[in-house]
Amino acid sequence: MLRVHFTVADLVRTRVSDGADPLWETVLSLHRLQDKSPDPALAVWRHPGDGARQGPLEMLLPLVPRRGYFPDFLTPAAGAAGIEHGLEALMSTPRTRLRDELTVLGGRNPLPSWVRSLADGEPTALRRLARAVGTYYDRTLGPNWARIKGRAHTDRALRLQALWHGGAEAMLRTYGPAMRWRSPVLEVAYPVERDLHLDGRGLLLVPSCFARSPVALADAALPPTLVYPTRARSADDAACTYKGLAPLLGPTRAAVLQALSGAPTTTELARRAGVSLSSASEHAAVLRGAGLVSSVRQSNAVRHALTPLGSALLREVRP
Template sequence: MADSGEAVLRIHFSAGDLTRTRIAEEPDPLWEIVLSMHQLREPRRESVLDAWRGRQRPGDLSALRMLSPLMPPRGYFPDFLTPAAGLGGLECGIDAVLSTPRSQLRAEMALLAEQDRLPAWTRPLAVGDLEAVHRLGRALRRYYDAVLAPCWPRIAARVEADRRHRTSAQCRLGTEEMLRTFAPILRWEPPVLVADYPAERDIHLEGRGLLLVPSYFCRRTPVALLDTALWPVLVYPARMPEPEAAVGPAPRLAPLLGHTRAAVLQALQEPCTTTELARLAGVSVSSASEHASVLRRAGLVASTRERHRMHHSLTRLGSHLLSGVLVG
């Protein structure tokens, strides 16, 4: 597996590949584990993830020491960490990791060792030692429970919104037009899908089609499996919801809160800074700050200051009001 860079990835389609291309129906917890690990150690931090990152504590990261060498934030990481079965849920994915053939473990761990020196405990893993493999499974589960489970509804909501957007375009306009919705991250240059990438790569689908997997933690560039014998997968950043495409109860809240304040509340489905809130709600920064203050005094929004930036998120009451769910 590769991560961010400056070269180009080309995915070559045939007519048959277009008919077999689809969007994953659920977020993949193993991909989100790997990519969130990258974000925890990313020096060029995305402000949209600051609120999530700020909630992490050293005690939450008991699995970090084991997983870090296997998931470096730059360069290659093993394909066996993100099996296709992960789309069936965490336990299905972990079961697939535990069932990785020894030949695959050996080959992929050797590739990883070429990139960086690995700790001694990885040697038993590389030869398929059962205890080492099961330790890896436990570490994946602990990391998910501590770091991802608390925010999984938010992750799932973002991925679902992206999936609806892409599949709607595919149903109405066809796969080629759906592929154009990924610009500028992906560029559809028929019959090739092009993306900036860490290294020059060409993937020929050869009639297998492409599975596109939206990801909450994927940033800047998409990620593809290195092993071309595996089913072709491309993980890409799930799009931020556009305020004009927002759905839900915000129109019902407008008579109560006012149109602008309802838009501000809806924009806060994702924690964000005042500047990002202004962009999402389509208002000035000063107006976004003022509306967030009113909503905060009403108990609907929580705000915290980090250096020179204010971060806003919905409170439990605000989430219930926005979703239309009664608070018990």
């Protein structure tokens, strides 16, 4: 178990990432690629004999074992600003950090001989690694990035609603069962026993479509980061939720409630639910009065988002 220890200052500084991080998604998708049944978006990389595909994997898979430790330098904080910024930061990793982290990795897994030049910080080796990461991202995550980003934004909206309405502790309670808030400690299901003291630095929570379970940076001296699996809903789940809500709310209002993921504007809500603009506004007002929806004006638009109660209703309703 990982125990994350908070102070009052840490709760104030705890935040949710703006969205999916391309380098974290790259590394965690490499974990999933090694599963027996990977995400369909990754299946193209499982066919042997294609040198264009196998080249990047020959370099990346030894650094990202299916289970356990992988180097923190593969997921620099700069990656949150985009894949290009992340790759630049990766190529600028200090030699001492490369050597230390690859030594830890080599103590747990056999490594190919070329890793020695990477541990020595040779610019050519770092460029080759960045090129392998970039190629894998461009061919796999890049074409699916809109879907990945959309899932992360939907999940983030859920967390922020809890934050706005109840504060950081209320938000931390939304991550169960793998992450349980027992003030002042967040208990995280983890393969090793570990304590992480935030010491006033706060915690960055990063949603991930490819994370199997929560994962944190190994080096406690780095900015505290915890990546967690997004709460995904399949088309079958959505259909079941609609069937369960329709008798309670009526078919139109149920459709409006279900269309509220990602804090849409009234215009976007009307389009998603297939109703007129005035009807969307009216139904949103009724749902807001019931405590299921909150609405905030931004410039000339009004954005609507699920409250924790509305999110809980969508999660729990079944036919």
